[in-house]
Amino acid sequence: MDDFQWPTPDEVAQMREGVEARKAEIREELMNEWVAVSDRLPKSCANVLVAIRWNTGNAADDVTDDVYIAGYDAYGDCWQDAFGVIGDGVVTHWMPLPEPPK
Numbered sequence: 001m002d003d004f005q006w007p008t009p010d011e012v013a014q015m016r017e018g019v020e021a022r023k024a025e026i027r028e029e030l031m032n033e034w035v036a037v038s039d040r041l042p043k044s045c046a047n048v049l050v051a052i053r054w055n056t057g058n059a060a061d062d063v064t065d066d067v068y069i070a071g072y073d074a075y076g077d078c079w080q081d082a083f084g085v086i087g088d089g090v091v092t093h094w095m096p097l098p099e100p101p102k
Contacts, residue, residue, distance in 0.1 A: 033095060034051060034093040034094070034095050035093060035094055035095060036092065036093055037091055037092060037093065037094065041072050041074070041094075042071075042072050042094055042096075044071075044072060044073060044074035044075070045071050045072075045073065045074075046071060046072075046096075047069055047070070047071050047097055048069070048070065048071065048072070048094045048095060048096055048097060049067060049068075049069060049094060049095050049096075049097055050067070050068050050069070050070045050079065050086075050091045050093070050094045051065060051066075051067055051091070051092050051093040051094070052065070052066050052067070052068055052086065052089035052090065052091050052092070053065055053089060053090045053092055054066060054088065054089045054090075055088075055089075066089070068081050068086075069081065069082075069097065070086060070091070072091075072094075079091045
């Protein structure tokens with residue numbers, strides 16, 4: 001234990017850069033992954049990107065898939081966008097929003 005040496009400030013800075021780079025990689029990996037609502041729901045009231053399947057007609061194949069920004073309301077057990085509750089569509093998947101630009 002006598003030969004232990006604390007890292008130098010430069011070594012600490014390099015380690016921090018490595019950790020930040022890896023965090024960015026992990027964040028990027030997670031950002032490219034859609035999560036099925038049947039697997040997991042986002043934190044309540046957090047805005048996320050959602051994939052919605054809309055029934056656009058009477059036939060079973062009259063559907064449209066779309067992407068919106070919305071939040072899940074755990075208390076009301078519903079999805080809401082800027083206009084209110086999403087009632088006509090079925091949210092199938094979600095993913096976190098990207099970080100804003102710096």
